[in-house]
Amino acid sequence: MQNKGYSREWLDKLIYNSDIVSTISRYLTLTRKGNTYWACCPFHHEKTPSFAVNQQGQFYHCFGCGASGNVISFVEKMEGTDFIDTVKMLAGWAGMEVPEFHGDEDYLKRRKHRELLQNICRDSAIYYHNVLKSKDGAVGLNYLLGRGVDSKTITKLGLGYSNSWQGLVNYLLKKGYKRQDLIDAGVCDEKNNRIYDAMAERVVFPVIDHNGKVVGFSGRAIKNDSFAKYKNTKATEIFNKSSNIYCINLLRKARLEKNYAILVEGQMDVVALQQAGFSNAIATMGTAFNKNHVQTLSRFVDAVVVCFDGDNAGQKAIARSLEPLGEEGFEIKVLSLPEKLDPDEFIKKYGSEAYQKLIDNAMPVYEFEINYEASKHNLADKDEIPKFVDACIGILSTIPKESEREIYIKLVAKISGVPRESILRQLMFSKNKAVTSTETPQVAGQTKNYKAEQFVLASILHKKPWALSVDIEDFVNNNLKNLYKYLLANNFPKVSKLFEDFDVENSTDIKAIINYDFSKIAKPEEEFSGCLAKMQLDSLLRRQEAVGLEIVNCTNEQMKISLLNEANEISKKIIEIKTLLNKVG
Ligand SMILES: [Zn+2]
Incomplete structure (x- = not known):
């Protein structure tokens, strides 16, 4: 449009x-x-x-x-x-001049409104920063100086202070903004028909998006009796605390030097790290690290090091919640600071080089968990070793990838002194064996529609008359998916060619497809369409979930509309297939 x-x-x-x-x-x-x-x-x-x-x-x-x-x-x-x-x-x-835009009025209106909200946020940030530097900002400035923040960092991050409930309101109204716009931008709250500065009496951290636009604020109360230590701008058209990331703008600039982000717990931790030269330090807006954050970060870096303050029992739970967020190629590592220190205290005590060393030695989530278990058990005591291994079996059984699991089985063997084979056997017999992750399991026969995928692929490989072509994304099992990819790329070769290109003897999945017994299938045509429908339904459900997430995270109106259309199409197809499957039974 x-x-x-x-x-x-x-x-x-x-x-x-x-x-x-x-x-x-x-x-x-x-x-x-x-x-x-x-x-x-x-x-x-x-x-x-x-x-x-x-x-x-x-x-x-x-x-x-x-x-x-x-x-x-x-x-x-x-x-x-x-x-x-x-x-x-x-x-x-x-070097071209842009003509005036003559198009969709609604789109232009929405765009203008977003721009207006961004301008209000920008002007508010300037206001807060100027207050901090004036005599009215002494309280805020003293707080920051007391925490060891220097004036260079204050300028770099545009930190500010709000000394009153009405100062910002008057300033913005005088600039010509309308009352309702201040509320829409989230910089003002309303109570009993009066509006007031949402960040009043707080040190203010402007939240800047990756394009350098101020979109919201986080404020830290100075008075201890304040009801909330930290307060974020409420959700607006341009700000959402569960997806915006503090200092993502600086991370984006830093990514040319460093290909990872350091995630710390609060805004003040970020400030301390930025001051110490870690321009890739970021924080969420007080919410748990989630898929939205991963999606945003993975546009700029390949990994994130999650830095925990000091030592506390909650760390393992947090580490566990991070596991499913890891994606192909995007790594999540964990670092726990010693002596109950936070990053600021650690750097003051040991220096930034020591901190960098900790970052370099940060552990993948599973390794962190295993080491955490090791620290809880006295492994010099023989009776403690089985308890440690038991705890680790619980961790190992959640690792979806066989190759990755193998690495950690070896680690547990090394720490405990128990032979790898014994751990493997115990793992096989454990009740937790079921793979719980949403990632694609690599173990033969374990994926949900494995039998259906097997029959469909075997029909295609053996060029059965009922076989139709299939979308590659409909396969869940990676081995079968790769085999289908291979068939496509090689123009559906003779079965004999597979023996040249694969180690068939050692590949259970491929061997089963080659030796597929079609005689056990009574009505292959119907079976084929039934299997295909099941696979397509599953693939659509996966896509539906992914699109849903994208919509939540999408800040581009145009893109959002096309995502919504896609979601609509997917829902329609899902209903179609479900009806079909019901008929087949
Ligand atoms: Zn791609």
């Missing part, structure tokens, strides 16, 4: 002048092979490039995650900007 806001000719010229290869090269290192340029995809994590840029056609396509589009949608996705801002940015790079 919005594309109509500019003439087709002008947009074509913009796309032509912004040559997709040189624009994408601003973000990624492209390698040319023939007519195509390749890179590791910025929209999903991978180690071998499947992101292709076609210069002739001026489009990109990722063979891994399916992302595709032109130069405008690429920059839009990378910057998280909306259509108009993206076009303006590209035009700036290409």
Whole structure:
């Protein structure tokens, strides 16, 4: 819709002048092979490039995650900007003047409103910062200086102070903003028909998004009798405390040097680390670290080190809650500071080099948990060893990937002195054996629709008359998925070729497909469509969940609309398939 806001000719010229290869090269290192340029995809994590840029056609396509589009949608996705801002940015790079936008009125209105809220937040941040530096800000300034924050850091992070309930209100009204806009921007609250500064009598930390726009605030009470030590801006059109990240703007700048983020517990911890030179230090807005945060971070870095204050029993629980957040290629490590110190205290006592060393030695979540168990048991005492191993079995049984599990089985063996084989046997017999993670299990036969996938794939491999082609994403079991990928890539070769390309003898999954016994299937046509429907239903449900998350996290109106449309389409298809499955029985 919005594309109509500019003439087709002008947009074509913009796309032509912004040559997709040189624009994408601003973000990624492209390698040319023939007519195509390749890179590791910025929209999903991978180690071998499947992101292709076609210069002739001026489009990109990722063979891994399916992302595709032109130069405008690429920059839009990378910057998280909306259509108009993206076009303006590209035009700036290409040295073109941007004509006036004549398009969707509603879109323009919403966009204007967001801009207004951003301006109010920006002006509020300036106000708070100026108060802090004036004589009215002495209380706030003394608090920060008392915590060891220097003036350079105060300026760098734009810290501020609100000394009164009405100062900000008067300042903003005088600037011409309307009363309701101040409430919409979240900088003012309303009670008994009076509005007042939401951050009154607090030291104020402006929250800046990755594009450098102030979107909200976090305020720390100075008086101890205040009902809440920390307070965040309420949810607005541009701010949400469960997805915004404090100092993401600085992380984005730092990512060229450091490919990971340091996640600490509170704003003051971030301030201390930033001051000590850790420009990749961030914090959530007081909420638990969640999938939204991971999605945002993974656009800028490959890993996060979660830093716990001191030693407390809650750490293991927190570590456990982090496990499912790890994704292919995105690593979550854990670090626990000694002597009940917080990052600020630790650096003051031991220096930033020592802190960096701790970061370098941060442990993957599972290793952290195993070590935590080890610290709880006296392993010099023979009676304690089985208890330790029992506790570790519980951890090991939740590791979905066999290769990864193997690493930690060895670690438990090393710490306890119990042979690896014994631990493995105990693990096999443990009741917890069921794989509880949502990640794709690698163990043969354990995925939900394994039998259905097996029959479908065997039918395709043996070129049975009832076999139809299938979407690769409908496979859950990785071994079967890879085999199907191979069949596609090799134009459905003869079965004999598999023996050249695979170690069939040692691959249970592939062997079962090759030797599939079709005689046990009475009505193969019906069986095939039933199996396929089950697989498609599952795949749609997975996609539905993913899209739901994307919608929650989406700040781009245009993108949100297309996501909502997709969600709609998915729901329709799910109903269709469910009806079909009910008929089949
Ligand atoms: Zn991709």
